Amino acid sequence: MSESLIETAATKQVDDLYWRANYSAITESDEQLRKIVASTDLPPLMVALAAATGDYSILRDELRPPQPPVDTVGQPHGGMDAAAQEAARELAFQALRRIRDEKITSVETLDDEQATTILDWITNQATTDYHQMLKHDMALVPEVSGAPAFTKEQVAPTRDFTVAVIGSGVAGMAAAYRLKQAGLDYTVFEKGHEVGGTWWKNTYPGVRLDTPNYA
Known part of the structure; x- marks a missing residue:
């Protein structure tokens, strides 16, 4: 690892080695965005879009991934049923369009309430006792990082x-x-x-x- 990479990362606001203050703008067409959404695992996509847009209302209660017990074959999208997947894909598409049209290229750090909202949704409130430990792995929550x-x-x-x-x-x-x-x-x-x-x-x-x- 280069000294310059470590030097740059050590001065970032976000405690993540590969963090960038600004990212490339989305330029894809609506058709391309829909193809991307159709081929992406929905739970992590949804929380990423909530953080990027600052709109946590897209993490709707009825769309929580149920996270069923592990079987021989894992359940796609955290066990979301077909109706939930369809609704989530539409919300994700609209969020990506907003990021493109508003030229959003950076994301703010999360406060404790926002991080808790994400964890409650993506784990279906199954791991509240472990929230502090899970936040330790969230690069956007700087106050609980490993620095x-x-x-x-x-x-x-x-x-x-x-x-x-x-x-x-x-x-x-x-x-x-x-x-x-x-x-x-x-x-x-x-x-x-x-x-x-x-x-x-x-x-x-x-x-x-x-x-x-x-x-």
Whole structure:
């Protein structure tokens, strides 16, 4: 991972390594937008559009994905029935048209109420006890991110040292990012000639996730 990428990410408002303040404008036609909506998993699309437009009314109670228990084959769209899928697709299409027509290219961070609204809807209120933990994974909720709550200047202003990060897999890259945020010098040691750790070195044919994921 480049030093410049970490440097840029460490100064972002949103605590996400690949965050961008502005994204490319949507230019697709209505026909293209409908094709996109028809081929996309609806629950994550709906919450993304609610966050992008600021219109949380599209997360209607009657469209909550029921998230049925895991079976041999997962249920598409979190178990939404055909009628709910049709209604959700129309709402999603209208939201995408609004993003295109209003030239929306950025998204605001979420306050606690907005994040709770999203989690209540996409999990069908099944995981309220875990909301704080789930918010930790939501890049748009900066106050509960994994950013360090200290800096080197605060805890060790007179000590000079460098932290060794062993391996540039996902954990190593995350460690480097957090160390950078805390103002600590670090060196990443990687025996391979590419970053990515086990996910770069190995392939996993047929690998699947056997549990539904709120994200």
